[in-house]
Amino acid sequence: MDALTSAIEINLFDSLPTELLYYIVIQHIKEENDVRRLTCVCRRWRDVCINSYRSLCEAKWGTCLQLSEDIIDWSTALRYEVSHRPTSMQWLETGSSFGRKWYLHSEDGLSFHLEGILGGDRTIIADRPFDSRSFSYAFGLPLEATTVSSSTETLLALRPPNYYEVTITSNKKAETMRQRGTNCVAIGFAYKDFPREKVMPGWLQKSLAWHGDDGKIFLNGLSNSFGRQLIPGDTVGCGLNDKELLIYYTVNGKPSGVVNLDDGETFFNGEAEPFYPVVGLDTEYEIQVNFGNRPFLWNPTASDLRDEARRPPCYVSYRNAAPILFAIVFCLAVHADISEDFPQPPYNVVETFTSGEITSITCPADCGNPDSRHCLWNADIQNTCSATYAEKRSVEEKRQGRCQQLGACGPVCWSDGQGGYACGCVSCGKK
Amino acid sequence: MASESISVTTSDDQTIQLSRKHAQMSQTINSMLEDSVGADQEAIPLPNVSSEVLKKVIDWCTHHENDPAPVEKVKKLNKKREYKAKNSTISDEWDKNFVNAELRVIVDILLAANYLDVKGLFELMCKHIANELKGKTPDQIRERFGIQDDLTEEDKAAMRKAWGATKNDS
Numbered sequence: 001m002d003a004l005t006s007a008i009e010i011n012l013f014d015s016l017p018t019e020l021l022y023y024i025v026i027q028h029i030k031e032e033n034d035v036r037r038l039t040c041v042c043r044r045w046r047d048v049c050i051n052s053y054r055s056l057c058e059a060k061w062g063t064c065l066q067l068s069e070d071i072i073d074w075s076t077a078l079r080y081e082v083s084h085r086p087t088s089m090q091w092l093e094t095g096s097s098f099g100r101k102w103y104l105h106s107e108d109g110l111s112f113h114l115e116g117i118l119g120g121d122r123t124i125i126a127d128r129p130f131d132s133r134s135f136s137y138a139f140g141l142p143l144e145a146t147t148v149s150s151s152t153e154t155l156l157a158l159r160p161p162n163y164y165e166v167t168i169t170s171n172k173k174a175e176t177m178r179q180r181g182t183n184c185v186a187i188g189f190a191y192k193d194f195p196r197e198k199v200m201p202g203w204l205q206k207s208l209a210w211h212g213d214d215g216k217i218f219l220n221g222l223s224n225s226f227g228r229q230l231i232p233g234d235t236v237g238c239g240l241n242d243k244e245l246l247i248y249y250t251v252n253g254k255p256s257g258v259v260n261l262d263d264g265e266t267f268f269n270g271e272a273e274p275f276y277p278v279v280g281l282d283t284e285y286e287i288q289v290n291f292g293n294r295p296f297l298w299n300p301t302a303s304d305l306r307d308e309a310r311r312p313p314c315y316v317s318y319r320n321a322a323p324i325l326f327a328i329v330f331c332l333a334v335h336a337d338i339s340e341d342f343p344q345p346p347y348n349v350v351e352t353f354t355s356g357e358i359t360s361i362t363c364p365a366d367c368g369n370p371d372s373r374h375c376l377w378n379a380d381i382q383n384t385c386s387a388t389y390a391e392k393r394s395v396e397e398k399r400q401g402r403c404q405q406l407g408a409c410g411p412v413c414w415s416d417g418q419g420g421y422a423c424g425c426v427s428c429g430k431k
Numbered sequence: 432m433a434s435e436s437i438s439v440t441t442s443d444d445q446t447i448q449l450s451r452k453h454a455q456m457s458q459t460i461n462s463m464l465e466d467s468v469g470a471d472q473e474a475i476p477l478p479n480v481s482s483e484v485l486k487k488v489i490d491w492c493t494h495h496e497n498d499p500a501p502v503e504k505v506k507k508l509n510k511k512r513e514y515k516a517k518n519s520t521i522s523d524e525w526d527k528n529f530v531n532a533e534l535r536v537i538v539d540i541l542l543a544a545n546y547l548d549v550k551g552l553f554e555l556m557c558k559h560i561a562n563e564l565k566g567k568t569p570d571q572i573r574e575r576f577g578i579q580d581d582l583t584e585e586d587k588a589a590m591r592k593a594w595g596a597t598k599n600d601s
Binding site: 012016020024025039 | 534538539542545557560561565566568569572576577579581582586587590
């Protein structure tokens with residue numbers, strides 16, 4: 001009788017606060033079998049174990065769900081995803097545009113910032129492609145068809161597979177000088193050997209990206225309106241559903257559109273190429289890439305993800321997209337032409353383009369007047385205006401001709417220091 | 432000039448003297464001392480700690496008074512390991528002896544270490560309790576710690592399903 005009473009006496013754990021029990025489980029037990037047994041001791045321990053795992057899981061991954069039959073297949077998918085996803089970006093450390101060097105700095109392959117001359121383009125590419133299988137598992141509906149596995153995880157991190165986020169920070173970490181164009185970060189997918197410089201993803205075949213300077217999607221060299229322009233502080237998510245050939249985007253944690261690759265031009269052109277996450281960079285701000293080592297801003301529930309997979313694409317056609325390939329070829333040619341002996345700031349301005357004599361095309365109201373400081377030389381030529389290629393070419397030639405006539409170099413655009421830009425001819429020569 | 436010994440009053444109204452060095456191993460007492468610099472040294476009330484338990488804590492502090500202070504840097508380097516279980520073996524012979532006590536006492540020391548914020552002692556007690564929980568069946572754990580089984584058959588069936596339980600588990 002005595003033995004019996006002493007065995008039952010009081011529950012020693014009653015006096016311990018729940019946080020302490022969490023701590024013991026998280027820091028000192030963590031063996032799957034031990035935790036399993038603890039969940040079968042009593043309700044309190046069961047809740048502690050499940051919640052400990054939840055907080056552990058969420059600190060590591062973001063949203064976590066309790067394992068149930070419904071989502072058991074996610075477990076397989078996510079474990080697969082975690083071990084197969086890209087870990088960092090690969091990049092070219094330096095290159096030149098306009099005859100001057102730029103440097104792309106990164107310590108971890110995930111945070112990048114540029115130094116030197118901006119205006120040329122460069123692309124960083126993930127070390128591994130996204131793997132189609134992880135997406136297929138996660139979206140392998142109906143999920144209830146799968147059998148209960150021998151999994152011993154109580155919780156699993158619910159995170160979108162084949163998804164990455166790019167944050168455009170508001171940090172400027174190094175000195176940059178813009179020679180032309182505007183800040184542009186382009187986020188998307190391409191193939192492994194996509195050129196690392198002088199082009200943006202989306203401009204060439206088998207590449208796709210959302211371009212932050214004009215908000216357009218560029219796919220296989222064609223562009224179409226898609227979303228808004230991207231600004232410092234934005235976090236853009238880009239995910240791949242290669243089962244249904246969809247690429248979906250999020251901005252600051254909210255879904256913002258889907259690109260259907262199967263419509264019009266196909267991404268693969270009939271070939272099976274793995275999708276490598278790529279980011280095109282021409283910006284003075286630091287950018288950060290997250291493949292899931294930190295919680296994503298987009299924190300979907302299971303049903304969100306399923307809905308997202310089923311959502312009809314809001315961006316469907318490339319059939320009427322304006323060709324931009326000529327513009328790229330042209331742009332590369334201009335790079336080559338003016339790269340030698342290109343002067344360094346401060347410029348000795350010979351003439352600024354302010355008269356209608358030189359600029360002859362009329363831009364639509366929404367992109368600004370080419371005579372104004374806000375319609376950049378580069379931007380109005382390349383992509384801001386909807387003018388035809390011939391018109392753009394004509395403006396470019398007039399400007400170049402004018403500069404030559406003056407015995408000057410250019411055309412070039414520079415900042416007026418008050419947020420605006422001016423363009424014109426400058427005196428040539430090395431500094 | 433700060434005095435070399437500190438008085439504290441325990442929950443059972445006993446006044447106990449401890450050296451400043453030992454007192455400062457408790458972050459809680461340490462911050463109380465810092466707050467009351469220059470004030471008259473009155474006994475510090477510790478309403479959550481009994482004299483029996485406090486003596487145990489002082490014993491531990493005496494044995495460990497020359498341990499190096501925990502360094503934050505080490506933690507940073509081992510950040511990845513945060514999610515792994517800590518080393519579960521208690522290597523110090525003296526500590527092994529120290530934890531060889533009734534579980535009721537262990538739990539009380541853990542609570543006191545938590546309240547007084549004595550990091551090393553707190554970790555030791557957690558480790559010991561974790562070791563007591565490891566490798567035992569739910570029945571053994573309930574018996575050892577005097578826990579009532581309040582799970583319904585339904586609850587257990589749900590757990591088994593979620594875990595894909597094996598025959599060994601009750």
